[in-house]
Amino acid sequence: MRYSRRPMLRVALRRMLWAIPTLLGISLVAFFVTTLIPDPAATVLPDSSAPPGSDRALEDVITARRRSHFLDLPRFVNPHPEDVRTRAASAVRRVVEGAVASPGVEDPSRELLRLGGAALPYVLPDLDRLRPVDRGKVALALAPIAERMGFVGLRRGDAEESSRFWERFWEDRAVDFNGGAVRRAVHRITEDGTLLRERDILEVDTFALGDLVLAISEATDQRTLARLTGLASHVAGRHVVLPEDASEAAVRRIKGDWEEWWFVHREDYVALEGGERVVARFLDTRYGKWLLRGARGRLGVSSRDGEPILDKLAERAPITFALTFLSLLLSYALAIPFGVFSAVRRGEAVDVALAAILFALYSLPTFWVAELLAHGFAGPLAVGASQALYTRSSFLLAVLALSAGSVALLSRYERAAILDVLRQDYIRTARAKGVPALRVLVVHALRNALMPVVTLAGLQLPTSFGGAFVVEEVFRLPGMGYETLRAVEAHDAAWLTTVLLILSVVAMIGLIVTDVAAGALDPRVRDVMLARAGGTHS
């Protein structure tokens, strides 16, 4: 046996380190579940026989929804991550070829307009390398950007004039397309907003979006926020502007909206350099984006009632967790005495009767026990009412119903463990020394017999969560389970995947805690854990 300093610390650290691949695995499973959600392009589109482009508004909605779920990206590895440079280059090429919109591919001049000013540093310098005819086509496609920038007087459809305009534009203003300059301009707007400053931003168009969104999320006073959101909306072609006298919640919602939009569309406006390009191969994927968004705490809004998932969780989760942990506590409080008692009275009528009752409890479905309790005790009280009536008595009955199965299981384990320990020599020694029987049982035997049962707590947790969902439904407790069942009816994917992810992560933490607790209770387990890779469950 190897002795080491601070073995408990090492066990705990080791166990936590091994949780990292498990967490990754859990996220992969949850991600897989999200891929089951049907693609909006396959479900929303009424009939695919209509020529592409005939219903542009609907197509835009579908494209936006697909993008917000990152369905336009590959799942795990993106060999060619797109940024503003590649998008602009391909759009220019398609303009030159005279391509029009086809299913799944945007009309190239529309795409150029969307990319806007951010694409200019990659389009304009190469403009004179094109043939004059092609140069005219591209310049024409770019003309609406100039309009958005506020340059009036450009004659529509005149290719030559457009070419000349963009040539001059780039000669005059190339210096403005510079990160530092734009950042300073946005900063000046937040400090002292004047019309002149706004023109600085408008003339670089979407090139300033990154700094604008950053300023939006940092802005504190409403006037600035209204101005910034107005600018960003104009440039990005959206209509998310802070109204006058907006409430606290509206401010938060609009800030969140812009941050979320930027998170989804960042690659349309930013060029990836060197290292970023390598990282983007893995992060600019459906899984990478989904994971990053979750890690940033942006869980989205419920499609059922538009409430942010985070707020809902804060409201619902305490009930579910209180229910499960109280029931686990109650189970242990009952199961250990039951187990010890039936081990001491082994084979007697009491033991057999207790075993029969517990076995029956173990084989009964949780919802049936809950239903019976509801009818038996709370029938006239709360259950059966159409509204969510949430009283203390129904909560206690729910805890009781949830505990039934686990009491049965745990007490049988405790009984087996005590019987195992009572056979040991050191118990006989203690008895021979004249230690009172009760002291032998409680001090000598119980301590060692607790181990196997404590380890079970972590494994019991996922089952308890499942049971809690059922019990909440029966007793109409407004917890996560109750909410989830409503979400099932509404196909609220954001809430469903969040619940799945959170409960499994909590259960995983429970497993780690019980493993470490087992190590603390028993040095032998500690040694096994240190000698082996991974947790005790592998």
Place this chain on the structure above:
Amino acid sequence: MKGRGLARLARLALTAIVLVAVFADFLASDLPLACHVQGHTYLFPNITRPAALASESCARLREHAGPGDWSIDPWVRSGPRAGTSLTGAPRVAPPWTVAGHPLGTDERGRDVFARLVHGARTSLGVGLLAALVFVGLGACLGGLAGFYGGVTDAAVGRLIETLTPFPTLILVLVVQALLPHPSIESMLLAIGLTRWTEVARVVRAEVLLVTSQDYVLAARALGVRPLRVLVRHIAPNAAAPVLVTAAFGIAQVVLIESSLEFLRVGVASSVSWGEMLSEARGQPGAYWLLVFPGLAIFTVVAALNLLGEAWRDALDPRLAYAAQPLRGLAPAAPPFAD
């Protein structure tokens, strides 16, 4: 709880329920077992469902029987889906009050006995088929992990670690909710793909144990190929604990399936005990709607648990010690026996 008697009782109960599930159409159906109508003879129309009798039922056939027509009815002349065909019967009838409905009817006038009998199909079918998936997967992965060790073992270990914290009920619920067309098959697959970890754990431990035995060493020394060693020498010894785990696993699946149906996220078209209990909530006074399906679930689950314990004691006494922490294994099954 030990005793041959109990195990025999469990086996008997389980056999009976399997038979009921298989011959559900003979016990309760809206069409006769055989009949002769208007010159045509139909054999087992309750199973073949001929189009000519689509709108018929046992009672109607009797009423409108012409000369020479005859029919042999099943024991209960109601199907699981159709409402009562007896005129004048109350909507929610208690058991043994209306002739022809031995266990009463529910709020839509459907026969409780017929629904119980047909529900056995759903419960046992889902249980057994899901067991097929998770036992097969668990045995393969656990066997490979134990036999090859190293990277394979580590990979399977990570996979088990990953799936262990997922609450099966909630995972299946979410999957069923997100799928555009949830079906019995998707439910089966979701349950099977998440519940194999226990089998894999047991098989891996067993394979590790058996691999170190002398006879396996001897087989290897004789030059037997590794795959053959695995199939011929190791697998038979690992089979017993798999059987035990499968029995407990099926019990759990039956509970999960009924919970899902109870929560109304199962498959709407199927007749199942969980769904019956869910509907019983609307009729607080009608005890028979609550008691009979509950008893049915209890019987199946308890019988499977008892059987699992009996098998464990008979086939492999070592498994009883799986709860010992030093084996580093989560206990395979609840030790309800000594």
